[in-house]
Amino acid sequence: MATTLTINGEPKSFDAPAEMPLLWVLRDVLGMTGTKFGCGIAQCGACTVHVDGKPVRSCLLPVGAVRDRAVTTIEGIGASTAGAKVQKAWLDLEVIQCGYCQSGQIMSAAALLAATPNPDDSDIDAAMAGNICRCGTYVRIRAAIKQAASGRQS
């Protein structure tokens, strides 16, 4: 039975069981591979997407629970003000190493800035502690979030 979701502002139709996690719909059914599989148990945050602007772990979110709510992925986050600022700061400060976790990091950071335009360190800790980076880019993630918030140029 075909399901239709609004992803990055566009309707996408597909066949998938309602209990199938959104992550696998995105990656394997729709071929939107920017959202990453990392752990499958919502421990690492690599699969973070936005549903109605809120960050969620798509590896455990049944696609049936999304229904008519708006999904935003890394492929579309640059269209939002906060997302574009985060992407720019990420490049300005050269945050990224291997980059595999960074889709999730950027989605978490963009959600943080959209909700809290001037986050302090504890806001950043709370919003970002669910995202593991094995390359250890945390110092630059923190700095880039602050830069994106302040609008400073590098």
Next chain:
Amino acid sequence: MTVAENIADRVSRRALLTAGLAGGFLLAFHLPVRAAVNEPVQPPDVTDGKFAPNAFIRIDVTGHTTLVMPQVEMGQGVYTSIAMILAEELDADLKQVTLQHAPPNDKLYGNPTFGLQVTGNSNSIRAFWKPLRNAGAGARAMLVQAAAQQWQVEPASCTTANGEVTHKESGRKLSYGALAAAASGQTPPKDVPLKDPKNFTLIGTPLKRFDTPDKVNGKVVYGIDAMLPGMKFATVAACPVFGGKVGKVDDSAARKIPGVQQIVVLDDMVAVVGDHMWAAKKGLDALKVTWDEGPNARISSKDIWQDLRAASEKDGAVAKSIGDIAKGLATGEKLEAAFELPFLAHATMEPLNATVHFKPDSCEIWTGTQIVSRVQAEAAKAAGLPVEKVIVNNHLLGGGFGRKLEPDMVVAAVRVAKQVDGPVKVVWTREEDIQHDVYRPVYRDTIAATLSDGKIVGWKYRVTGSAILARWLPPAFQKGIDIDAIDAGADMPYDIPNFHVEYVRAEPPAVPTGFWRGVGPNNNVFAVECFMDELARKAGKDPVEFRRSMLGKKPRLLAALNLAAEKSNWGQPLPARVGRGVCVQPSFETFIATVVEAEVDEHGEVQLRRVTSVVDTGIAVNPDTIKAQLEGGLIFGLTAALYGEITIDKGRVQQSNFHDYRMLRIDQTPKIEVHVVKSGEPPGGIGETGVNAGPPALRNAIYAATGVALRRLPIDRALISAGKKA
């Protein structure tokens, strides 16, 4: 090369990245198998009518310049650094540059240290520094010759910049594209002079990385992102007990899962193939497998440690001996200790994967590997095909850390794909990744040292653990010595008159062991630097002062230590239960001094407050990359020190995912300052150095804060809490 072309279609003004690779393990020694590779006069096998003066550079008639990357990009920034070195000597126009992953070819792209196409041991820039400069300079010289011939002028009267040759006197210019055809007919010059480093315009600048723009918008393609028409998705499970086999399989429930297409049963593993990973995972959960666990089902960590401790009491093969160790150990006050390090998993963020399209007469593979030529060879064996029938498309790696120096994930995928019609993407679950890794070995290091007049006069050090090289590169294992296992132990930096280092090979039963970011120095820097603090305390000296007095023959390391002490406020008062710990290390031909400041509570919990590192890596090709590798490497090492341990019970790994194999997170990350020392020395290795620095500096900070001398990792909160002093 569709990946490359797609990217080229939509690029910015920055150089483009086109095809796929990995990196992060480099050795601080030269292996005896060193082969003559990467001679810049060696033409690549396919040039497609381009000016292709060597294996790394192709320039077409439009001036578009493709740089082929002999090392893989795993996050360490090496694609950018390699491109900078080539472009520096070539005087290329970066706006016209595209990067391409090298195909499997040891002869053209082998790392000179190994004679193999391998990215590891913090060896990319160290090993390729000269070959890449020669390649760039040689190509430039041929372009200049071609222009000079056309203009009937002396080559020496021409200059180059931004992909153009200029004849100064007449003001004539020709682009590299316009010269590509004529340059192809030039004889490659011998002994081309290289640039004087003071004339470098790229090397030494913090150039933005070429691989990162596509990593902020989801466009980057890792191996796990390969998508092919008609592709199926599979996940695998090996016997939970190492070495066990598949007994009986009841697939009746698994077959009923919607989307499950096929169950593949091999002798040692099962795979479920489906329309997507979700079906494959659900199918695997529903598959009832009775395993034939075999003889390893009784093995536990306790037994492994018992065996290792017993082995470490034996004499080992002598790796180095200076002075008279018997006399040295009979002089002054003696101190002895043993240090122990656990098994560790790699846990690359990109779970292990390979996509394989097997046909009767060919096999095509999409993956991200640190050893693309070996992957091709091993895949060919598994496929039962000649090597030339196996195509490997390498990718950017979502982390490597040494895990992707092994071909097992690709071999497994080929074995599954042989039974599947059409392409299949095989992705390991995180649980499979943690439980079927090739682990950083357990090590035990025993040290006896003597102090006289506040200085070390005798030092006997014995490393006991796996000989990874004996398995991974057998010719490198000679006379009972694993040169990786003793790396940074046999060549530790302190000037000690009576010095003796031994190695005992001890392979843990059943548990496969392999390289893990930081390799041998991980173990040895830890043991040496921890023991140095114990000796300093015994001698009644400050740890920094104590080290200084024995670093007379290592001026670069001494300078780094002095600067680290200054930048970290070494010696300034701290609150109660806060300590600073220092570590110095000369590994990978890079000299680093690190100070960790940490607070320890009464429960033994540790809070990282501040890390200061000073690094002298010689010429820093891209100084921002050097800083980034230190910052990240420190986190990687500190993660292991705080949490990292794989344990075995009943032949199985007990950890399974990030809830019980913990990672440091942003809320625990301290302020990290990295100071890069300006140097004109040849570049050292960098990718693994921070990993080595973190654990001993943290342990020494805990020692300073509490007086508790920990001798095992990960740190034992109960021991700290009990406050038992050494």
